[in-house]
Amino acid sequence: MDFKKLIENAKQIEGFKCRVCPQCNGKACRGEVPGPGGKDSGMAFIRNYDKLNEIKVNLDTIYAPVSVDTSLELFGKPFRYPIFAAPIGGLIPNYGDKHGIDDYHYSKAIIEGCKRAGTIGFTGDGAKDEFYTEPLRVIRENEGWGIPTIKPWKQEEVIKRIELAEKAGVPAVAMDIDAAGLILLAMAGKPVSPKPVEELKEIISATKLPFILKGIMTAKGAEKALETGASGIVVSNHGGRVLDHTPATVEVLPEIVRAVGGKMKILIDGGIRTGLDVLKVLALGADGVLIGRPYVVAAFGGAAEGVELYTNRIGVELEEAMLMTGCGSLQEITSEVIYK
Numbered sequence: 582m583d584f585k586k587l588i589e590n591a592k593q594i595e596g597f598k599c600r601v602c603p604q605c606n607g608k609a610c611r612g613e614v615p616g617p618g619g620k621d622s623g624m625a626f627i628r629n630y631d632k633l634n635e636i637k638v639n640l641d642t643i644y645a646p647v648s649v650d651t652s653l654e655l656f657g658k659p660f661r662y663p664i665f666a667a668p669i670g671g672l673i674p675n676y677g678d679k680h681g682i683d684d685y686h687y688s689k690a691i692i693e694g695c696k697r698a699g700t701i702g703f704t705g706d707g708a709k710d711e712f713y714t715e716p717l718r719v720i721r722e723n724e725g726w727g728i729p730t731i732k733p734w735k736q737e738e739v740i741k742r743i744e745l746a747e748k749a750g751v752p753a754v755a756m757d758i759d760a761a762g763l764i765l766l767a768m769a770g771k772p773v774s775p776k777p778v779e780e781l782k783e784i785i786s787a788t789k790l791p792f793i794l795k796g797i798m799t800a801k802g803a804e805k806a807l808e809t810g811a812s813g814i815v816v817s818n819h820g821g822r823v824l825d826h827t828p829a830t831v832e833v834l835p836e837i838v839r840a841v842g843g844k845m846k847i848l849i850d851g852g853i854r855t856g857l858d859v860l861k862v863l864a865l866g867a868d869g870v871l872i873g874r875p876y877v878v879a880a881f882g883g884a885a886e887g888v889e890l891y892t893n894r895i896g897v898e899l900e901e902a903m904l905m906t907g908c909g910s911l912q913e914i915t916s917e918v919i920y921k
Contacts, residue, residue: 594677598616598676615671624826625822625829628828632829639906639918650911662700662896663863664899666871667850668729670704670707687880687881689885691876695888703755707765734771739756752791759796760796781806800833815850815871816867830852834867842866847867848868855895859898860899863911
């Protein structure tokens with residue numbers, strides 16, 4: 582399978598709500614929640630994409646040739662690329678009910694495809710218990726290779742789900758704290774809510790696993806996340822699906838790096854579509870990236886093979902970008918890469 586065939590396959594799926602646009606920029610699907618779009622005007626999703634495209638990079642090919650190394654270690658595990666699949670749950674309500682791809686089969690494609698490509702996938706949670714337990718079943722089937730993401734439920738429910746993750750042998754666990762505003766959960770009457778620092782401390786102290794807080798959009802929020810004892814954060818506005826008119830994630834990344842950089846791992850998602858985008862956010866201080874919607878297209882269009890193909894495609898683009906900007910390793914990607 583090549584990437585062109587993957588795209589053709591995805592476009593032919595009956596009832597697939599994603600339009601498989603040439604550029605996944607949020608414009609065609611604005612306001613489609615449930616669905617793949619951004620909330621209300623869709624501008625938070627669109628801004629994520631547009632602001633990344635505004636950033637330009639410096640070309641530099643006068644240096645001693647080096648072999649490009651895209652590898653990193655994160656939470657005690659080695660990865661080929663700093664590129665991870667973002668958690669997505671509720672596949673049938675969000676992406677269509679005629680294709681037959683539920684949370685189990687989607688997670689199977691993500692976990693197995695990322696594993697083959699040398700990275701890892703985050704899995705989701707949602708209004709139905711199986712949106713968490715079925716992806717976790719896939720992780721168990723793959724010897725713990727995956728990072729489950731838990732919604733901000735009541736304390737006892739969160740801790741119960743962490744215990745299930747521990748039994749599956751996962752390397753880390755995450756919470757998308759910004760899901761407190763997700764309309765699908767409100768429609769389902771599920772008891773999610775914002776979490777104060779003390780409650781998050783209680784949750785994090787209940788496990789020895791590294792804990793990642795996803796949904797951080799300010800320096801103050803990052804400092805509070807550090808106070809909880811979290812090992813890492815994801816700079817994220819939930820793909821623009823929970824609050825309209827937020828800034829782009831790449832706009833707030835520098836101030837967050839200044840606040841907590843070096844004290845905890847910083848990942849970022851939101852509009853990242855190419856290996857060059859990955860280079861940009863690493864140059865601004867991120868340790869790695871999560872990509873969401875394009876992985877849905879990859880999984881629907883090619884299952885695990887499609888996910889592996891897509892991950893390697895972005896990884897190779899990152900290698901090429903590093904070669905053309907004089908960066909032999911991820912550590913050499915600094916702010917000097919960014920054109921000012």
